Amino acid sequence: MSDPSGPGPEERLPATRPESTPAPAERFSAPPSAHQLALTPERAASIVRQSSSARWVGFLAVLFVVVFVILYYFYDLGFPGVANTSREAKEVAAQQVTSVEAGYNLFEANCARCHGAAGQGGIGPVLNDQAKLYVHLNPDYIKNVLTVGGRYVCGNPSSLMPVWADTNGGPLNYVQIQNLIDFIRAPNTLTYTVRDNSTNEPILDASGKVETGTGWRDPNFTPAAGASPVPDCWSSALTAGSSPAASGGPAVTPAPGATVVKLEAVNIAFTETSLTAPANAAFDLQFNNQDASVPHNVVIVDGSGKAVFTGDIFNGPATKDYSVPALPAGAYTFHCAVHPNMTGTLTIK
Numbered sequence: 001m002s003d004p005s006g007p008g009p010e011e012r013l014p015a016t017r018p019e020s021t022p023a024p025a026e027r028f029s030a031p032p033s034a035h036q037l038a039l040t041p042e043r044a045a046s047i048v049r050q051s052s053s054a055r056w057v058g059f060l061a062v063l064f065v066v067v068f069v070i071l072y073y074f075y076d077l078g079f080p081g082v083a084n085t086s087r088e089a090k091e092v093a094a095q096q097v098t099s100v101e102a103g104y105n106l107f108e109a110n111c112a113r114c115h116g117a118a119g120q121g122g123i124g125p126v127l128n129d130q131a132k133l134y135v136h137l138n139p140d141y142i143k144n145v146l147t148v149g150g151r152y153v154c155g156n157p158s159s160l161m162p163v164w165a166d167t168n169g170g171p172l173n174y175v176q177i178q179n180l181i182d183f184i185r186a187p188n189t190l191t192y193t194v195r196d197n198s199t200n201e202p203i204l205d206a207s208g209k210v211e212t213g214t215g216w217r218d219p220n221f222t223p224a225a226g227a228s229p230v231p232d233c234w235s236s237a238l239t240a241g242s243s244p245a246a247s248g249g250p251a252v253t254p255a256p257g258a259t260v261v262k263l264e265a266v267n268i269a270f271t272e273t274s275l276t277a278p279a280n281a282a283f284d285l286q287f288n289n290q291d292a293s294v295p296h297n298v299v300i301v302d303g304s305g306k307a308v309f310t311g312d313i314f315n316g317p318a319t320k321d322y323s324v325p326a327l328p329a330g331a332y333t334f335h336c337a338v339h340p341n342m343t344g345t346l347t348i349k
């Protein structure tokens with residue numbers, strides 16, 4: 001490509017430019033309205049409108065956050081006066097049921113052989129007794145018993161009940177201990193599902209229905225006025241001197257030839273549930289405990305709820321002759337101190 005006519009490249013530089021006049025000053029000036037010292041009324045009004053809108057946006061944003069926080073608060077803790085609206089309470093209840101389900105399996109696997117499948121007692125004392133669950137079997141107490149073992153209960157170092165907490169050499173960790181506490185303390189308003197230990201699937205009973213259970217504790221239970229509190233040590237009711245009857249004086253030995261009343265315990269139940277004995281005469285209560293290594297005794301309670309006789313607790317199989325002092329005619333009940341659900345009636349006439 002040939003260069004067009006004209007000087008060579010070197011001669012073309014510097015490029016010659018036409019003489020230029022400076023741009024007129026007006027070119028950079030704002031419109032005349034901008035040079036006014038005061039705002040026009042329209043501009044002033046628009047500024048006012050804008051800042052008012054900005055405040056509204058800010059206010060609504062804050063309001064939104066505040067309303068959200070308040071609503072979330074009630075959503076979480078429940079709307080006042082509206083039952084069952086608390087998300088947190090529902091979550092706590094759901095977790096409690098989970099814990100009770102785990103506790104049920106732990107109890108059946110570890111505790112039922114001594115305390116009975118339903119906590120009714122056996123080698124170990126009853127656990128599902130309302131008077132006991134009322135205060136005696138509180139969460140701290142159960143935790144201590146499971147941590148220290150049976151010696152915590154009555155100070156008996158050779159207690160049959162082992163240590164359970166792994167912090168003390170036992171087999172169960174603190175979650176499992178808590179599960180057991182939740183299970184023992186579960187209210188009877190709580191229904192849990194019986195689940196397979198390893199798969200956590202609900203277990204079906206013979207008729208194909210999901211097996212469920214309910215807690216032991218009656219939350220509305222209050223001990224009868226004047227009822228004696230549950231002793232710290234379950235077997236202390238048996239030691240002479242601590243029961244109202246035993247403090248009355250020396251043991252009464254029935255006269256030779258006194259009436260003999262027979263009573264037998266088998267499978268944690270009294271075989272005879274209604275006994276009769278003569279009034280105003282000491283009698284011999286021959287108690288045959290046939291449950292091997294299970295402690296039983298007999299406590300006789302009068303119509304006012306006062307224990308008038310408390311026999312020694314002893315392990316079966318064995319028979320003991322209790323000398324029951326003379327009692328006035330009337331209707332009495334008797335039960336086993338270890339298993340308060342073993343009961344019967346005694347008619348003195």
Ligand code: HEC
Binds near residue numbers: 124161162
């Ligand atoms: C080998 C039998 C045995 C096993 C297993 C056993 N216990 Fe016990 N338990 C006892 C005996 C016996 C006592 C009474 C303690 C004593 O005075 O020696 C007792 C006492 C208790 C007490 C205190 C009762 C009271 O009235 O103060 C609680 C609570 C308890 N056991 C819970 C449990 C739990 C939960 C388990 C399962 C992890 C369990 N036990 C397993 C025998 C057993």
Ligand SMILES: [Cu+2]
Binds near residue numbers: 296297
């Ligand atoms: Cu008993």
